[in-house]
Amino acid sequence: MKNAIYYFSIVALTIFTLSCKKESQKLGNVNESLADTLNYFRYQEQTLINDLKTTSGTITLFGNKNVGTPDTLMFVFRNFNLNADAENVDVRSVQDLSTPTSNFVSLGNLKGKSGNFLYKKVNSIDLYSAGYLLLFNSNTNEKYGHVQWSF
Numbered sequence: 001m002k003n004a005i006y007y008f009s010i011v012a013l014t015i016f017t018l019s020c021k022k023e024s025q026k027l028g029n030v031n032e033s034l035a036d037t038l039n040y041f042r043y044q045e046q047t048l049i050n051d052l053k054t055t056s057g058t059i060t061l062f063g064n065k066n067v068g069t070p071d072t073l074m075f076v077f078r079n080f081n082l083n084a085d086a087e088n089v090d091v092r093s094v095q096d097l098s099t100p101t102s103n104f105v106s107l108g109n110l111k112g113k114s115g116n117f118l119y120k121k122v123n124s125i126d127l128y129s130a131g132y133l134l135l136f137n138s139n140t141n142e143k144y145g146h147v148q149w150s151f
Contacts, residue, residue: 040074041065046147051135054083055145059133075107075119075133086113088139093121093130100136100143110135 040062048055057080064072075091082089089110095103107119131151135144 039064039066040072044149046149048080048145048147051143051145053135053142053144055135056081059147061149072120072122073125075121077111077115077117080112080116081114082110082135082144084113084144086110088137089144090136090138091119092134092136093125094132094134095129097132097134097143097146100134101141104134105130107133 043061043063045058045060047058058078060076060078062074062076064074091107091110092100092104093107094100105121105125107121111117111119130149132146132148134146136142137144
């Protein structure tokens, strides 16, 4: 009887350990795609507005609150969807939607047509003069969608 209890305990502990490991791996994937906002404060969240293409989702803007570290902005895309080819689409912080090819800071290429992802940018965007985040196709000079920040 003691052997049966011992083996049952070992099997139960093993199953519990393996299930915790899988859950931990899942949580790790979420943290990689959405960000740990522990050291950031939230500026605001805006819903994407369609331009030439249909876009949906929200973009949340976070700022770094660690004193003594470089100012970092984090742009978190949640439930993002683009009804177009995502190739050659640049994510830009712009001052004016009518001039998307001047006075902009590129955050990089769009990371996908759908999903949750983030961009981090250090010390290069003046939020008060850059009023928009724009999805811009640099090959065709088309605006796909944008958000407008309100400061």
